[in-house]
Structure formats: structure tokens, C-alpha cells
Amino acid sequence: MLVLATPWLAVLCWNDCKYRRLPNYLTLGMLAGALIWRLGYGRLPMFLDGLYGGLASALFLLIPFLLGGAGGGDLKMLSAVGCMLGLRRIPMLLFCTSASGFVMAVGMLIAGKVDGSRLKHWARCVFDWRYDRKAGREALPPKTDERVRLPFGVAIALGLWLTLGLELFGIS
Numbered sequence: 001m002l003v004l005a006t007p008w009l010a011v012l013c014w015n016d017c018k019y020r021r022l023p024n025y026l027t028l029g030m031l032a033g034a035l036i037w038r039l040g041y042g043r044l045p046m047f048l049d050g051l052y053g054g055l056a057s058a059l060f061l062l063i064p065f066l067l068g069g070a071g072g073g074d075l076k077m078l079s080a081v082g083c084m085l086g087l088r089r090i091p092m093l094l095f096c097t098s099a100s101g102f103v104m105a106v107g108m109l110i111a112g113k114v115d116g117s118r119l120k121h122w123a124r125c126v127f128d129w130r131y132d133r134k135a136g137r138e139a140l141p142p143k144t145d146e147r148v149r150l151p152f153g154v155a156i157a158l159g160l161w162l163t164l165g166l167e168l169f170g171i172s
Contacts, residue, residue, distance in 0.1 A: 002164045005030075005084065009157040012077060016153035022073025031080035038083070049086040056090045057082025074152045081160045089163055096166075097159025104155050114150055115141060 008030055016022055031054060038050040058079040064070035078097070085093055108114040117140055124131040 002161065002168075005160065009160065013151075013154045013157050016073070016151040020071075020149050020151060022071070022077050022153050024073075024076070027073055027076035027080055031076065031083050034080060034083040038086075046086070049088070050083040053085055053087040053090050054079040054083035056087060057093060060094050070152065071149075074156065077153055077156050081156055085160070085163065089167070092166065093159050093163045096162035097156050100158035100162065101150070101152055101155035104158075105150055108150065117141060 008026065012022055012026055015026070035047060035050055035054075039047040042049075058075055061070045061075045061078055065072065065075050081093065082090055105114070109116050109119075121136045121140055124136065125133050
């Protein structure tokens with residue numbers, strides 16, 4: 001599965017890094033491909049396992065998506081990866097994806113590739129009762145600015161590779 005998923009993940013990572021977009025034909029295409037493969041390979045039980053895995057992984061990003069913190073492409077890509085892995089592997093996938101995203105975000109903040117002003121604003125909103133939220137919100141860069149957005153598709157790809165790699169070595 002890792003060999004088949006790698007070219008797809010490479011194209012998605014490239015698109016996410018270059019354009020901050022995850023095209024529907026790649027994300028939804030892989031979701032459909034994973035479910036069709038599961039139906040053909042393991043019949044209905046394996047198909048349902050993939051479907052439940054896709055739904056469970058999509059729920060992980062649903063609240064950040066609804067709050068504007070995650071994009072629709074990230075949600076669809078994580079759902080497609082969940083369909084590939086099945087329900088049993090979702091906790092490890094979510095852990096590896098979250099850890100990869102955290103390490104990537106910290107690295108990009110240190111390297112100056114992303115702007116941490118939104119993170120600082122939200123932290124001050126939560127922890128500093130004297131902070132002027134309205135003035136802070138107005139001073140933020142626009143959400144469409146590339147330096148504000150993290151290419152989370154890369155973290156999802158790393159999460160899939162780590163999950164399958166750890167399972168290959170018997171760690172899961």
C-alpha cells in the first residue's frame with residue numbers, strides 16, 4: 001500500500017507546498033480508489049472498515065475546518081488516508097499526523113517560513129485578559145497570505161508514511 005500511495009502523496013505534497021491547494025481530483029479520487037480497492041479485495045466488511053476509517057479521520061479535522069483553521073483539501077486528504085488504512089489504524093495515524101504537523105510548524109516558525117502572529121493572537125486571547133482582542137484581530141495579516149497557512153497535507157503524508165512504517169516494524 002505504501003508503494004502505491006507514495007506517488008499520490010508526492011504530488012499532493014508538491015501541490016500543497018507550492019500552491020497551498022489539494023486538488024479534489026486527487027483527494028476524492030484517492031478516497032474513491034481506496035474504497036473501491038477495499039470492496040474488491042475484502043468485500044463488504046473491508047469496505048465498511050475503510051469507510052468508517054475515513055469518517056473517523058475526517059471528524060478529527062472537522063472542528064478546525066469549521067473554525068477556519070484547516071482547509072477542505074486537508075479534510076478530504078485525511079479522509080482518503082483514513083479510507084486507505086481502515087478504522088483500526090486511525091489512532092496511530094492521527095498521532096503521527098499531529099506530531100508531524102507540530103514538528104513541521106515549529107520548524108517553519110523557527111526558519112521564518114510561516115508567520116506566527118495568528119498563533120500569538122489566539123494565545124493572548126486565551127491567556128491574557130488585558131489583551132485588546134479587536135485591535136489584535138485587525139492587526140493580523142489576511143488569511144489568504146501564504147505565510148499564514150501551513151501546508152498540512154505534508155503532515156498528513158508523513159503521518160501515513162510513519163503509520164505504515166511503524167506497522168511494518170511491528171510497532172502499532
